[in-house]
Amino acid sequence: MKLYTFFRGSSPFRLRIALKLKGLAYEPAFVHLGKGEHRKPGFGAVNPQGLLPALVLDDGRVLTQSLAIIEYLDEKYPNPALLPKDALGRVRVRSLSLLVACEIHPLNNARTLAYLRKQLGLGEEQVNAWYRHWVADGLAKFEADLTRTPGTGKFCHGDTPSMADCCLVPQIINAQRFNCDLAAYPSAMRVFEACMALAAFDEAQPSKQPDAE
C-alpha cells in the first residue's frame, strides 16, 4: 500500500495511527501541503478530491477521506478492531470521530487559515484567535461527551484504542502547536496521554515522519 501523506496534516496523521495500530506496512509518498503540491496535476491524477490522505491499494485502487479509509481497513483487517463490535459502541465511536473531523479540523486546516490570511487579510493574532476559538468550542463538546456518555474508558471508548482516538490525538497535537490552553479538557487529555504511551501513536506523530521539517 502507498500512503500519500504530509507530516503535519491531521487527516493523514489519523490514518498513519490506524495503519500502525493494525501493523500494516505502507510506502509513504510525501505531498507538501504548504507548497501546494496537492493542487498540482500529479496528485490530482491520484485523488480527484485533491486532498490528503489517499491510500493506494496494491491493485491500484485509490481510497480517499481518512475516516472512510479507516473504516475500510477495519473491515479488511479486523484485528485489532478500531470500531466496537456492538452497534451502540460503533455509533459512539463514529460520533466522537466526526466531532473532531467535522466540527474542529475543517475550520482550522491549512486552506481555511490561508483564506483568513489572504482573502480576508487577517493578522496572525486574529488567525490564532480563530484557531483557538474552534479548538475550545470543539474540545468542550468532546470533553462533555467523554464525561457524560456511557462507554468512556482508558481510551475514548473502552480500554482499547478506536477510530475516535485516531482523530483526537492529531487534533490535540495541532492544538498544542498553536499554544491552545487545554486545561479545561482533563478527560480528553487523559486519553491523549494514554494514546501517546503507545508506540503506534508515538511513531505516527508529525515530528517522527521522514518529511518532518
Added chain:
Amino acid sequence: MKLYTFFRGSSPFRLRIALKLKGLAYEPAFVHLGKGEHRKPGFGAVNPQGLLPALVLDDGRVLTQSLAIIEYLDEKYPNPALLPKDALGRVRVRSLSLLVACEIHPLNNARTLAYLRKQLGLGEEQVNAWYRHWVADGLAKFEADLTRTPGTGKFCHGDTPSMADCCLVPQIINAQRFNCDLAAYPSAMRVFEACMALAAFDEAQPSKQPDAE
C-alpha cells in the same frame, strides 16, 4: 424514535432523508438554531455535543452526529441499504459523504457564519463570498470524484440512493439559498434532480417541515 431537528440545518436534513428512505417514523422535536435553542440547558441535557441532529431511541439512548446515526440505522434497518454491500463501494460512499460533511458544510454552517459576522465584523457581501468560495471548492471536488471515480450511476454511487445522496442534497439546497452558481457541477446536479424526484428527499426538505418559516 424522537428526532431533534431544525428545518434549515443540513445535518438534520440528511437524517430526515435517511429515515424517510427507510420508512422509519419519528416524532420531531424542534430546536431553533437561529434562536440558539441548541445552546440552552434543556437540549444540552439531551446531547452533550450540543449539536443537531440527535436521535433518541425508544429506550432513551441518544445518538449523535448525522453520519454516525445513518450508519446505525443502516445496520439496524438494512433495507433499503444506504451503504453498498462491497467494501470498495462502502469506502466510496463514505468518502463522498465526508467530502460534504467535512470539507463544505462546517465552513458554512450557522455558527461559522456568525463568527464571521460578529467576531470579525464581516459584511453580508464578504460572508456570501466566503460561503460561495467553499461551496465552489467542495463541489468541484465532488464533481471530479463523480466523473472520474468508478461507481457513479443514477445516484452518487450506483442506481439507488445512498448516504452520499443524503449528504449531497442538503448541501445543494443550501447552496441554492445562497444563490451559488451550480452550472459547473452537471453530474452533481443530475444526481440532485434524480434524488428530488423521490418522495423521501422531497418530503424531508426544509420548506416542507412543520417548523419551516
